[in-house]
Amino acid sequence: MTDLSLTTGTVVRPGDDDWDSARAFHSGIGEPTVIVRASTVDDVRAALRYAASERLDVMVRGGGHSAWGAVPGGVTLDLDALDEVRVEGSLVHVGGGATWGAVARILAEHGLGVSSGDTASVGVGGLTLGGGIGWMVRAWGLAADQLVGAQVVTARGDVLEVDAEAHPDLWWALRGGGGNFGVVTRFDFRAHPLEHVVFATLGVTGDARPVLRTLRDTMRDAPRELTMTYMDIPAMDPNAPAGATVTAVWIGDDEEAARAALAPLLAVDGVSETELGVRAYPDILMDMPAADPDQPMPGFVGGNTLLGELTDEAIDRLAAFREANAASVLFLRSLGGAFGDVAQDETAFPARHATWFAMAGAFDVPGLVDDGNRPLIQAEWDAIEALGAALYGNFTPSTDPGLVTRMYGPEAMARLAAVKRQYDPQNLFCRNHNIAPA
Known part of the structure; x- marks a missing residue:
């Protein structure tokens, strides 16, 4: 011992x-x-x-x-205590225990930003190692795409400085392969100039289909400064008002340009402007309340997928899923742009050709979901997932070990398994979407 x-x-x-x-x-x-x-x-x-x-x-x-x-x-x-954030010009050194809200606030003092997740309390480590889809994904790529170096403690206790030239195999795996390969105690990011963003919320009523088709068509040729999401949630949580909304973030303070980009959506029946104005980036990150042990979240029947195209069939199936399940959620986020500029074999993250991320699921609430309809709901989702290219591991609440085979293609899985064998042959780091050593 x-x-x-x-x-x-x-x-x-x-x-x-x-x-x-x-x-x-x-x-x-x-x-x-x-x-x-x-x-x-x-x-x-x-x-x-x-x-x-x-x-x-x-x-x-x-x-x-x-x-x-x-x-x-x-x-x-x-790693909570390893939360130092140090700025050297545009290079930002971030401790492995830091959260994105803290990073965003410190970077804002320097007029800088790094595309992160949507929630302030999310950890830098987990999000980045899993890829990291965020508000600036179309302009700057994933959080992992902004990474230029990392300090990694391996299963053997070795401390490695890793980048594109030092330990390139591990460097490839860290960017999208999850926490399978070691403990990252420091992340080095290349930040971007970011003074303000234009943040807009549009209310949506009625049929989701024309809204989603217009959203898709708008984003097809939209400037990379613009990223949009669509969310429709049930009346379950007082902290999250029920209903459908489109949320948009435009990098910079040009309200006129942002409003012009949103004009096609605002022309659709049932869509109205709720909010549009210049904000500081840290202020648009959500504050998600911690879990309440006395009121555990219900199960989730559904999943997510990275879609090459948001086709009419995908839109119809997603809208029908939400309509058929009262206690369900539907979420989409635009991709493309810088996300797709990265070659597929440059990082472990899957489906670089994807233009949309989609998630849908029914909450497993007694009286609404039971043993009789649970398989039917899952089958509805499976038909949607079949239209996509891969599952995004950061956005699933499941610990099903089989999910990892839906996250990576055969070539990437083989390459990840080889890296795993080199750096963690005993599979010490298996409390994740686990890559078994080859």
């Missing part, structure tokens, strides 16, 4: 006074064997040596939004 002694971090075990607070994460309550709150890179190395000696799986926790935090047992490696 390896002694679990840390430099400045702490170890929390069941029965300790702070156990209950330590095992709570944003999306639920964990039941790990032990929690290591790392404060230094040496703490991370000590935790990995201990986990390997005790044959314990490792779950790395940053923002705490991952469903994998609820899987019992193993070592939870909490």
